[in-house]
Amino acid sequence: MKAIYLSGHGGNDVVHIGERPAPQRQPSDVLIHMHASTLNQVDLYMRNSGAGITHQLPQTMGIEGFGHVAACDADSGLALGDGVLLHPGISCGTCEFCLRGDDVLCTRIALLGEHRDGAWSEWVSVPARNVMRAPSYLSPFEAAALAVTHLTAWRMVVTQGQLKPRQTVLIFGIGGGVSVAALQIAHAIGAHAIVTSRHAHKLTHAQDMGAALGIHTPHDDVVKSVMAFTQKRGVDLVIENVGEAVWGEAMKSLVRGGRLVTCGATSGDQPPADLRRIFIRQLQILGSTLGNRQELHDLLAFCEQHQLRPVIDRVFPMHQVHDALDVMSSATQFGKIALDLTA
Template sequence: MKAVFITGHGGNEVVRVGERPRPLRGRGEVLVRMVAATLNRVDLYMRDSGAGITHGLPHIMGLDGAGIVEETDPDETLLEPGQRVVLHPGIGCARCEFCQRGEGVLCTSIKYLGEHRDGTLAEYVCLPARNVFPMPASLDFAQAAALGVNHLTAWRMLFTKAQIKPWETVLIFGIGGGVSLAALQLARLAGNRVIVTSRDAAKLERALAMGATYAINGTKQDIAKQVMALTGGRGVDVVIENVGQAVWSSALKSLVRGGRIVTCGATSGDQPAADLRRIFIRQLQIFGSTLGDLDEFQNLLAFTERTGLRPVISSSYPMDEVHAALNELEAARQFGKIAITIGEP
């Protein structure tokens, strides 16, 4: 089968498009013929080094994806060949204490597509049936694929960790990136006021057009001071961020007393000043979050059907042009997701 895979670590010179063995389906698994996937920052990390993530070489890239069921067990009752499906990329053991209590995302031996095992940038993917979900009928394959990482991550951050209420104000850093844009969409559909930040004026304008209440340009304005001005000196209830060190101080200073900050990344560094005095005096709450559980994904898919949510696709490339797609992601030029088309619907 045709696939995008890395043969080592470095730059795009280690990313190849070529033939890899088609996966063999085991008992309890589903073979999916892939139609579309989207890129995530971890694809760059796996290309560059993959340090700390156990994987072999060559290794097929890609975390999320959507496609069509090719094969299932004869006694499978929820999925059938020809069905349009979207994938949850985190494969837990189903046996550890965390899986047993329904928190598979905390599984002690979780394996992610595109990281620990071959990923979605391939004509076929094989994974447990519990990780395969019917695709929302309102979405195309690229939009559905986008739900599997960014929107699921934002869903857990907003609704499971922060437990946002409709009357609250949310501050989202780095609008234009996948998780941040997903958080904007979800928060607005939930009825929240949303303040967004970016260093790109064009991205801020697009965010305002999508329903952001206010936009702050981080290169021209002091974010925390502007937040306080916009909220009458109160601060926001919730901060959603995946930038890390470069914005951490502004994030903490932007929170109301008792406010919550949820972080899922550290692209600018992971060792910010903790500012412990502010945290305990103002009784701030800090949550770490990654991806989301299978039941959260099911809830997200139902929410998508109910509200008409449509993930934003910034651009689309065929598999043969994956180098150009990775370059766009690395340069952070996108507004939304970068899709890779794999096969025909």
């Protein structure tokens, strides 16, 4: 089958489009004819080094996707031709975390495109529990984005962040997929969202989507802007995936007892802890990655209720994957970069 795969680590020279062995469906698995996927930061990380992630080369790339059921067991709850999306975490089902329903914390989890062959291929076979019907009102590319970017944002904003209507959330780096998804979810909840960006046009786009305030970070002071907007109170929740470069601003923007949820460290992973601020103001610092299968079910129901559509910046055919990765590296997109796995 045709697939996009890694032969090593480095730049686009190690990313190839060619033949890979087709998966053999096992009992209880679902064979899916893939249609669409979107790019995530981990795709760049796997290309660049993959350090710390156990994997074997060559390896098919891509952590998530949308496709149509080609084969499944009669008791799977699915039917041939169903449009489905993939939860990328293949969990063991037997460890303490799986047994309590938080399979994303599984001690033996294997993620598509990281620990095992991924979704950027003609065919994928995964356990039926990792396959869910996609909302029918979404395009293949919109549906593909839900199971990583929006699921990550859902766990950050709803599960970990406990955001409620009329509360205020500060979202760093609007334009990236998780930040845009967090804005959509927060706005649908009925919260007030403040967003930051180095790019004025991204702030304009975010405000068109419902952001209450945009902070242009080359010119505006984040903490002063937040305190002016909240009448010196601070925000209830901070959503960030930047790390060291914004950590001080994030901490100082929180109300007493506020919550900071982080899912990344693109600017560095060793920020000053500021422990006095944490214990005196009784702040909560929460880590978050992806989300479990129940959270994906809840997210899909939420999307149906609010007719939420992931923002797709642009779509690339499979043979232009190098161009797609270059755009991802440049961080110029607003929303998701998608791949058409049929082209």
